[in-house]
Amino acid sequence: MARRHAGEGKRRWAVRLGGLVLLWAAAMPAWASCTLGIGELFALSGSMGDQGQGTARAAHLGADLVNAAGGVRGCRVKVVTADSQTDPAVAVDAAKRMIDIDRVRAIVGSNSSGTTIAVLRSVSEPAGVMLVSPTAASSSFTVLARKGLTHDAFMRTVMSVGDEGPVTAYVAHDLAHWRRVSVIYVNNAFGTTYAKIVAASLRRLDIDVLHVVPYNADQPSYDAVVDKALSGGPQALVLLGHPEGSQVILREWLQKGGPHQAMLADSIATQHFVDDSGGQLLGGWAVDEQANMHTPSYREFVDAYRHAYGHAPRISYDNNAFDAMVITLLSLAEAGEHATPARLFAAARSITRPGGTDVYPTRASLAHGLKVAAAGGKVHYLGATGDLMLDRYGDVTTPMLISRIDAGHLVPARQMNASQVLGVVKRIDAHGGS
Numbered sequence: 001m002a003r004r005h006a007g008e009g010k011r012r013w014a015v016r017l018g019g020l021v022l023l024w025a026a027a028m029p030a031w032a033s034c035t036l037g038i039g040e041l042f043a044l045s046g047s048m049g050d051q052g053q054g055t056a057r058a059a060h061l062g063a064d065l066v067n068a069a070g071g072v073r074g075c076r077v078k079v080v081t082a083d084s085q086t087d088p089a090v091a092v093d094a095a096k097r098m099i100d101i102d103r104v105r106a107i108v109g110s111n112s113s114g115t116t117i118a119v120l121r122s123v124s125e126p127a128g129v130m131l132v133s134p135t136a137a138s139s140s141f142t143v144l145a146r147k148g149l150t151h152d153a154f155m156r157t158v159m160s161v162g163d164e165g166p167v168t169a170y171v172a173h174d175l176a177h178w179r180r181v182s183v184i185y186v187n188n189a190f191g192t193t194y195a196k197i198v199a200a201s202l203r204r205l206d207i208d209v210l211h212v213v214p215y216n217a218d219q220p221s222y223d224a225v226v227d228k229a230l231s232g233g234p235q236a237l238v239l240l241g242h243p244e245g246s247q248v249i250l251r252e253w254l255q256k257g258g259p260h261q262a263m264l265a266d267s268i269a270t271q272h273f274v275d276d277s278g279g280q281l282l283g284g285w286a287v288d289e290q291a292n293m294h295t296p297s298y299r300e301f302v303d304a305y306r307h308a309y310g311h312a313p314r315i316s317y318d319n320n321a322f323d324a325m326v327i328t329l330l331s332l333a334e335a336g337e338h339a340t341p342a343r344l345f346a347a348a349r350s351i352t353r354p355g356g357t358d359v360y361p362t363r364a365s366l367a368h369g370l371k372v373a374a375a376g377g378k379v380h381y382l383g384a385t386g387d388l389m390l391d392r393y394g395d396v397t398t399p400m401l402i403s404r405i406d407a408g409h410l411v412p413a414r415q416m417n418a419s420q421v422l423g424v425v426k427r428i429d430a431h432g433g434s
Contacts, residue, residue: 041109
C-alpha cells in the first residue's frame with residue numbers, strides 16, 4: 001500500500017512538472033538551437049518529499065528565468081529531474097543515468113547530506129561533473145574538501161552546520177536566556193554533525209545540555225525519544241530534524257507536558273511547520289538561513305515564484321535552491337559549457353565576490369549578466385539569499401534570519417548578514433576552548 005501511494009505521489013509530481021515544462025517550452029524563444037543539460041536530483045517522494053518538491057520548483061524557476069533571459073551562451077537550459085527518494089543507492093543510480101545518458105554538465109542536489117555524499121564520492125567527482133547542493137549542510141563536506149578529496153567538484157549554497165550551530169547556541173543564550181535544554185536530532189549525516197556542534201557550542205556558553213537524543217525518520221511514534229529528552233526538567237527543546245518526524249516529536253513533546261519553548265533548525269523554521277506541529281501552543285525561536293526579506297533581490301525572487309506557482313515560497317531551502325541553479329548557470333556562462341569542475345568552481349567563487357556588474361534575479365538583469373560573463377567580464381550575483389560568499393572549500397556563508405515564535409506565529413526578530421554570522425562563529429569558537 002505504501003509503495004502504491006509513493007508511486008501515485010511521484011506521478012502527480014510528474015504531471016505537475018510536465019505541465020510547467022510545456023508552458024516553459026511554449027514560451028521559449030526561437031534562438032534555442034542547442035541545449036545544455038543540467039541535472040536536478042531531489043527527494044520528490046518519501047519522508048522528505050514535501051521539501052524536495054519545493055526545492056525542485058525553486059531550482060526550476062532559476063533555469064526558467066535564465067532561459068527567458070537568453071540561455072547560457074545561446075543554449076537553452078534543459079533540466080533533467082530525478083527522485084532520490086532520500087536513498088543513497090537510488091540517488092547514485094539516478095546520478096549515473098543523468099551523467100551517462102543525459103550528458104548533464106552539472107547536477108543540482110540533493111536534499112540530504114547522506115545522499116549527496118554518496119553521489120559526490122561514487123559518481124559526480126569521478127566523472128568530472130560539478131555537484132551543487134542547496135540543502136546538504138553536514139560539516140563532512142568541509143572535512144572532505146580540506147583533505148583535497150572533492151577536487152573542486154562540489155559547492156553548496158546552504159551554510160554548513162559548522163557555522164549554523166554556533167548561531168543556534170547564540171540565540172539560545174543571548175536572546176532566549178535558556179539555562180537547561182535537551183537536544184533531539186535526526187539520526188543521519190546532517191543531524192549527527194549538527195547536534196555535535198550545537199551541543200558543544202551551548203556548553204561553551206554555559207548552557208546545561210541535559211540530553212542529546214537521536215531519532216530515526218519515518219516512525220509512527222517517538223514516545224521513548226521524547227521521554228528521555230524531558231527527563232531532568234529542560235526549559236526548552238532544541239529540535240534539529242526534518243519536517244515529518246519533527247512534527248510528530250513536537251506534538252508528542254507538548255502532549256506530554258513539555259515546556260512550550262522550542263528552538264527550530266532552519267530545515268523546519270517555517271510557519272507551515274509551526275502550524276502543523278504546535279500551533280498557538282508553541283513559543284520559542286527559529287534560526288533560518290534566509291535572505292534579508294527587505295532587499296530587492298528577495299522581493300524579486302518571491303514575486304517570480306508567486307507568478308510561476310501561485311503562492312509564495314514556503315520551504316526553508318527554496319531560496320538556496322534557486323540560487324544554486326542560477327550560480328551554476330552563470331558559472332557555465334563564464335567558464336564555458338565544457339569547462340572542468342575546477343573552472344566552474346573558480347567562476348562561482350568570482351561570481352559570489354563583490355566587484356563588476358551586479359546581477360539580480362530578474363530577466364533583464366540576468367540577460368545582461370549572462371552576456372557580460374560569457375564575454376569574460378566580472379559579475380557579482382546578488383540572489384534570493386542575498387550576498388553569498390563562497391570559500392575555497394565550497395562552503396558558503398549566508399545571511400541568517402532569527403525569528404521569534406510567539407503563540408504559534410513566526411515573527412522576524414533579527415537579521416544577520418554574512419559578516420555578522422562569521423563574527424558569532426568566531427566568538428563562540430574562542431569561548432571555552434576548541
